[in-house]
Amino acid sequence: MxxxxxxxxxxxxxxxxxxxxxxxxxxxxxxxxxxxxxxxxxxxxxxxxxxxxxxxxxxxxxxxxxxxxxxxxxxxxxxxxxxxxxxxxxxxxxxxxxxxxxxxxxxxxxxxxxxxxxxxxxxxxxxxxxxxxxxxxxxxxxxxxxxxxxxxxxxxxxxxxxxxxxxxxxxxxxxxxxVLPVAPRRTLVLGANGQVGRALAALAPPAGGYDFRSRAQLDIADAAQLEAVDFSAYSTVINAAAYTKVDAAESAAGRREAWATNVTALASLAAACTAHDLTLVHLSSDYVFDGERTVHTEDEDPSPLGVYGQTKAAGDAIVAGVPRHYVVRTSWVVGDGANFVATMARLAGAGVDPAVVDDQIGRLGFATDVAAGILHLLALRAPAGTYNLSNAGEPVSWARVAAEVFTLLGQDPGRITPTSTAAYYGSRPGIAPRPVNSTLDLAKIRATGFTPRDQFQALAAYLAEA
Known part of the structure; x- marks a missing residue:
């Protein structure tokens, strides 16, 4: 036999x-x-x-x-x-x-x-x-x-x-x-107007094969729009769409919208990817952790503090049920769009001397590096699972990042006033709790052959191009 x-x-x-x-x-x-x-x-x-x-x-x-x-x-x-x-x-x-x-x-x-x-x-x-x-x-x-x-x-x-x-x-x-040759399946990128979505558009192979959809073109929270997608045309979906208003998520309306987009809509997307045997790449966040640990590994149990983090943690669990999936967890995202670095650069040029918190520790995650890491995982056909992906370097505070921005722009970093999170936010209502430590362990992504840039080298390149 x-x-x-x-x-x-x-x-x-x-x-x-x-x-x-x-x-x-x-x-x-x-x-x-x-x-x-x-x-x-x-x-x-x-x-x-x-x-x-x-x-x-x-x-x-x-x-x-x-x-x-x-x-x-x-x-x-x-x-x-x-x-x-x-x-x-x-x-x-x-x-x-x-x-x-x-x-x-x-x-x-x-x-x-x-x-x-x-x-x-x-x-x-x-x-x-x-x-x-x-x-x-x-x-x-x-x-x-x-x-x-x-x-x-x-x-x-x-x-x-x-x-x-x-x-x-x-x-x-x-x-x-x-005979018209059968075209290969394509990659669908959702949330194309976000920072990572824009970076993916810039880095995607010039031969094409990628379809980019902004929320205005395809809102995954709209069940009818999602149901109308011809998923048979795709092999991969990269979900860069999310509700990311951390503080607004603490309100009644924001809480509903956060759960609708980050959980309910994601569950429908994950089901479609499973039914069509697609690879689902999903962006996660350091906010799924409470920050009690100095460094967070991929296998750490979630412990979110606020509504936004809770919805992201729930979304991660949903995506983990898709046979072919990558949960790409990042932190402190900086790209083309509104972000902390862009705000500090604007304040530096405007002569404003800001107070910046110095008791939240982590690393920047430049959208270009996150996008490059995603494309690397897909090209490598790496094993399914969760991958931490931020820039490398010594973990620092937001105040240290702000000082580096000022220095690189030729401004006096002494204009930055370090302060605590408690003092910065005071007793303002509707402020979401932040993880104290957001540093992500990068050993797993490095083991695949991807080496993230040092965060301050990436920062210098980002400001030079701005």
Missing amino acids: TALQVQQTGIPGLLLVQLPVHADARGWFKENWQREKMVAAGLPDFRPVQNNVSFNRNPGTTRGIHAEPWDKYVAVVGGEVFGAWVDLRAGEGFGASFSTRLGPGQAVFVPRGVGNGFQTLAPDTGYSYLVTDHWSEAAQEKYTFLNLNDARANIPWPIPLDQATVSAADLTHPHLDA
């Missing part, structure tokens, strides 16, 4: 599976699909949602070549077929073909965009395929077809096509020179 094996073919992502078949005088038995064993053997964890079976009464029945907008796993459940596959995806591999005979002991994983066809070689042959999306008439409109007799693909059909049983539709499909 053959051991379970997953083998590469000449088409990237197209995998030939050798299945153990238990045979005796009565017939045979096999585990046609066994997720745990097959994923361990090298098959993608593709999570099928529908199973179809094509029954073919006579030898010579020929079907294809069809590339559907989903992954599928094909196998014979009786009889024997000659299977043929052609890469119809955009890229250098366009037009490459692979063929083999499939009996009870073989199966093939077919990635989205690879055309699939087969010809039966025995009577009463059953051809089974598991797919990762539900069939619909709308989905069928996204099929890509190739002529069975295309000269470039050069499929060596055992039974000549003029002697085979072929549908009229399959006989009229276009040849390769007339």
Whole structure:
């Protein structure tokens, strides 16, 4: 009996599976699909949602070549077929073909965009395929077809096509020179007008593949807008959208809005990503911690102090349930938009001498570095999980950051007056509690090969470009 094996073919992502078949005088038995064993053997964890079976009464029945907008796993459940596959995806591999005979002991994983066809070689042959999306008439409109007799693909059909049983539709499909290649799935960035969203737009590969949506274009808190998204067009969603008004979240209206965006809407987004087997990248915050520890690791239990932090902690837990996810936790974000550094620079130029708290300790997280780290994790296909990502360097106070801003702008850092958080906010109502220590441990992200810049080197570059 053959051991379970997953083998590469000449088409990237197209995998030939050798299945153990238990045979005796009565017939045979096999585990046609066994997720745990097959994923361990090298098959993608593709999570099928529908199973179809094509029954073919006579030898010579020929079907294809069809590339559907989903992954599928094909196998014979009786009889024997000659299977043929052609890469119809955009890229250098366009037009490459692979063929083999499939009996009870073989199966093939077919990635989205690879055309699939087969010809039966025995009577009463059953051809089974598991797919990762539900069939619909709308989905069928996204099929890509190739002529069975295309000269470039050069499929060596055992039974000549003029002697085979072929549908009229399959006989009229276009040849390769007339086939529009299947475009790769794209990356959807939500919250495109935020600081990290803008940084992602600046760093995204020039070849494209990214769709950027601001809140005005797609508000994830609007269930109807979210439901209208065609998630089948995407492989990855980067969620840089959030309610971030820390103090306003302490009000009745702010609390509702924070929970609606950071939790309820995120739960719907996470469910959609799970259903479509997408990678979900989600931005988290140091506010999920109370700051009692000097340095926060990824596996520290959340302990948020205020409403904003509570909603972010709840959102992290939701995203952790998505099979393919990255929770990217950052702190003290600085980018293109309103932020502490921009405020200090404005005050320095205006001749204002500000009082700045010196009892909150952490590191700056420049949006450019956060965006670069996200793109790094995606390109690396790093293991799913939570990753701390801020700039590096000695943890400092907000007052120390302000002094550095003044110094870099040629102003006297002595104009900064250090003060305590309690003195700064006084008895003003509606002020959210802040974590005293926001320093994030960066060992995990560094272990992936990503090295964040020193925060003050990044600060100097940021001010030079402002």
